[in-house]
Amino acid sequence: xxxxxxxxxRELHAHYGQSHILHGISxxxxxxxxxxxxxxxxxxxxxxxxxxLGQVRASGGTVTVVGRDVTREPTERIVKLGIxxxxxxxxxxxxxxxRENLIMAARPGTRGQTDWTFERVMDTxxxxxxxLTNGGGQLSGGEQQMLAIGRALMTNPDIIILDEATExxxxxxxxxxxxxxxxxxxxxxxxxxVDRNFRQVLEHSDRCIVLEKGRLVLEGKSEDLADDExxxxxxxxx
Numbered sequence: 001x002x003x004x005x006x007x008x009x010r011e012l013h014a015h016y017g018q019s020h021i022l023h024g025i026s027x028x029x030x031x032x033x034x035x036x037x038x039x040x041x042x043x044x045x046x047x048x049x050x051x052x053l054g055q056v057r058a059s060g061g062t063v064t065v066v067g068r069d070v071t072r073e074p075t076e077r078i079v080k081l082g083i084x085x086x087x088x089x090x091x092x093x094x095x096x097x098x099r100e101n102l103i104m105a106a107r108p109g110t111r112g113q114t115d116w117t118f119e120r121v122m123d124t125x126x127x128x129x130x131x132l133t134n135g136g137g138q139l140s141g142g143e144q145q146m147l148a149i150g151r152a153l154m155t156n157p158d159i160i161i162l163d164e165a166t167e168x169x170x171x172x173x174x175x176x177x178x179x180x181x182x183x184x185x186x187x188x189x190x191x192x193x194v195d196r197n198f199r200q201v202l203e204h205s206d207r208c209i210v211l212e213k214g215r216l217v218l219e220g221k222s223e224d225l226a227d228d229e230x231x232x233x234x235x236x237x238x
Contacts, residue, residue: 009028010026013058035192036202037049065083082157084189085152092148095136097135106118125180128143131143141168149177160184185204208222
């Protein structure tokens with residue numbers, strides 16, 4: 001185990017009932033690294049994220065965060081180790097205002113850092129600044145995604161996990177989300193990003209891992225994978 005690794009999975013297995021979903025996945029995400037998680041639909045990407053976060057109980061193998069074995073720990077303890085999460089479906093609180101959704105998440109990071117303040121989130125997402133009194137349920141899908149990302153950043157995380165970062169969003173909003181993902185990467189926060197647009201994932205990451213039927217079948221530098229058209233066709237269907 002390297003001291004540079006933020007999250008490390010070793011021989012990770014997971015089941016839904018009798019269905020074996022993850023088959024012995026091993027990988028490490030380093031501190032400050034941007035990693036893409038790729039694969040066709042139904043290949044285990046969301047299950048892997050949920051298993052890393054303790055939302056799905058691993059049936060074999062281990063997960064460590066900053067060197068601490070969290071395989072059997074509850075989600076709330078795991079995320080307090082410095083993980084900001086933007087879940088699939090966004091998970092905003094519909095009956096709370098935009099301001100309330102953000103303020104309730106605000107806290108210093110694991111090193112006491114407070115880089116991501118309410119004001120910085122407003123500067124990053126001007127559209128949210130115009131909707132502060134609106135309820136989360138009154139926002140468009142794109143605005144909800146901005147709110148979900150802003151809420152994760154308000155925890156001042158060491159890593160941010162985005163599951164289906166731009167799914168179902170209009171092209172202009174998609175461009176805005178990728179702009180913010182780029183800002184997060186430049187700020188030194190590590191990231192694990194899932195998105196159907198694998199070209200954008202490759203462009204905004206240092207390394208990528210690819211899943212097929214719950215197995216890790218490809219791993220490498222994003223720039224190398226972007227040039228490997230045969231592998232992209234085989235595993236991503238392009």
